[in-house]
Amino acid sequence: MKAIVYSQTGDPSVLQFVDRDMVEPPAGEVRVRIVYSGVNPTDWKSRRGGGPGEATPFAEVVPNQDGAGVIDAVGPGVEGFAVGDRVWLALAAAELAAGGTAQQYSVLPVSRVYPLPNSASFEIGASLGVPAITAHRALTVAEDGPRRLAPGALDGKTVLVAGGAGAVGHAAIQLARWAGATVITTVSSDAKAALVTAAGAHHVVDYKATDAATEIRRIAPDGVDLIVEVAPAPNAELDIAVIRNRGVIAVYANDGGDTMTLDVRSYFALNVRYQFLLLYTVGQAELDAAAEDINAALVDGALPVGEDAGLPLHHFELERTADAHEAVENAIVGKVLIAVGTE
Numbered sequence: 509m510k511a512i513v514y515s516q517t518g519d520p521s522v523l524q525f526v527d528r529d530m531v532e533p534p535a536g537e538v539r540v541r542i543v544y545s546g547v548n549p550t551d552w553k554s555r556r557g558g559g560p561g562e563a564t565p566f567a568e569v570v571p572n573q574d575g576a577g578v579i580d581a582v583g584p585g586v587e588g589f590a591v592g593d594r595v596w597l598a599l600a601a602a603e604l605a606a607g608g609t610a611q612q613y614s615v616l617p618v619s620r621v622y623p624l625p626n627s628a629s630f631e632i633g634a635s636l637g638v639p640a641i642t643a644h645r646a647l648t649v650a651e652d653g654p655r656r657l658a659p660g661a662l663d664g665k666t667v668l669v670a671g672g673a674g675a676v677g678h679a680a681i682q683l684a685r686w687a688g689a690t691v692i693t694t695v696s697s698d699a700k701a702a703l704v705t706a707a708g709a710h711h712v713v714d715y716k717a718t719d720a721a722t723e724i725r726r727i728a729p730d731g732v733d734l735i736v737e738v739a740p741a742p743n744a745e746l747d748i749a750v751i752r753n754r755g756v757i758a759v760y761a762n763d764g765g766d767t768m769t770l771d772v773r774s775y776f777a778l779n780v781r782y783q784f785l786l787l788y789t790v791g792q793a794e795l796d797a798a799a800e801d802i803n804a805a806l807v808d809g810a811l812p813v814g815e816d817a818g819l820p821l822h823h824f825e826l827e828r829t830a831d832a833h834e835a836v837e838n839a840i841v842g843k844v845l846i847a848v849g850t851e
C-alpha cells in the first residue's frame with residue numbers, strides 16, 4: 509500500500525512517498541481504508557519536532573491525526589464495528605506505529621474510531637477530529653456548565669470565539685450555535701468575516717480594524733460567559749475586558765506568544781477561570797463524550813464544511829502530502845484534506 513512516512517524530524521522534505529506492508533489489526537484494533545486524511549497544525553508541529561534530524565518514536569512515522577474512511581478488517585474481540593462501516597478517526601497517529609492517516613490503510617484501536625453517520629460526507633468526517641473535539645472541550649469546561657453539548661445546552665449563554673475563521677474556531681462557532689449560544693467571534697479581515705458569518709456566528713468583530721473590547725461590550729453589555737481562546741497572550745487584555753463574573757477563558761493554543769502578564773486583582777475580582785486544554789492528554793472519557801455529541805450534531809446537519817459553510821476545502825493528492833503540510837504551516841484559511849482513496 510502507498511504511504512507517507514518520515515524517519516527524522518524536519519521541514520516538509522522529510523516526508524517520503526513509499527510502499528508499506530499491510531498490517532493485520534491485533535486484538536481490539538481495526539484497519540481503516542482511508543478516504544480522506546485531514547491535516548492540522550499539530551501534524552506539521554510533530555513532523556518538525558524540536559529541530560531537524562531529531563529521532564522519531566518509530567523507524568517510520570505516518571503523519572496526520574485526522575481522517576475518515578471505511579473499516580476494512582477487524583481484530584479479535586472488536587465489538588461495535590464491522591467491515592464496511594463508515595468511520596471518522598481521532599488521534600490516529602498518536603503513539604501508534606501503524607496509525608496515521610497519510611496512508612491507504614491505517615490500523616488503530618477502536619478508542620480512536622467513531623461511526624460516521626450516513627448523512628455526513630467523508631470530507632466532513634476527516635475535518636472533525638482535532639478541531640471539533642478541541643472545540644467541544646473548550647465549550648464544556650465552564651464552571652456553570654454544561655458538561656455536554658446538545659440543542660439548548662448553551663441557551664442563554666454568550667460565547668466569544670477568538671479567531672473564528674480558523675479550523676478550531678469554525679467548529680466552535682458551529683457547535684456553540686447548535687447548542688443554542690449567542691456567538692460572537694473575532695476576525696482579522698473582511699474575507700474572514702464572510703466565512704464566520706457563513707459558519708453561523710451571530711456577531712463578528714474585526715479585532716484589527718476596531719476597538720474589539722468596546723465592540724464586544726456593546727454586543728454583550730454584561731460580558732461574555734465563555735471565551736474559546738487561540739491566542740491567550742495577545743488577547744489577555746481583551747479577554748479580561750469582556751469576560752463576565754464567573755466566566756471561563758478556555759485556552760487551546762499559544763498562537764501569538766507563550767508568555768502573558770496578568771493583572772491578578774482584576775481576575776479574582778471577577779472570579780475568572782483560565783482552563784487550558786491539550787487533546788493528547790485530555791482523557792478518553794472526554795474524547796468519547798465529545799465524539800458522541802459531535803455525532804449528534806452531524807446527524808442534525810450542524811457541522812457542514814466547504815466555502816458556503818465558512819470552511820473552504822483545499823484538496824491534495826497523497827503523494828503531495830508535503831505540499832499539504834506546507835499549506836497548513838503557512839496558515840492557509842480553511843481545511844486541508846488529502847484524497848487518499850475512493851469512497
Ligand SMILES: NC(=O)c1ccc[n+]([C@@H]2O[C@H](COP(=O)([O-])OP(=O)(O)OC[C@H]3O[C@@H](n4cnc5c(N)ncnc54)[C@H](OP(=O)(O)O)[C@@H]3O)[C@@H](O)[C@H]2O)c1
Pocket residue numbers: 548549550638639642670671672673674675676677694695696697700715738739742743759760761762763764785786787788839840842
Ligand atoms: N490544545 C490542543 O489540543 C489543540 C487542538 C487543536 C489546535 N491546537 C492549536 O490551535 C491553533 C489553531 O489551530 P487551527 O487548526 O484552528 O489553526 P488555523 O486554522 O490556522 O486557525 C488559527 C486562527 O487563529 C487566529 N488568530 C491568531 N492570532 C489571533 C489573535 N490574536 N486574535 C484572534 N485570532 C487569532 C487566526 O485568525 P487571524 O489570522 O484572523 O488572526 C486563525 O484564524 C494551532 O496552534 C494548533 O496547534 C491545539
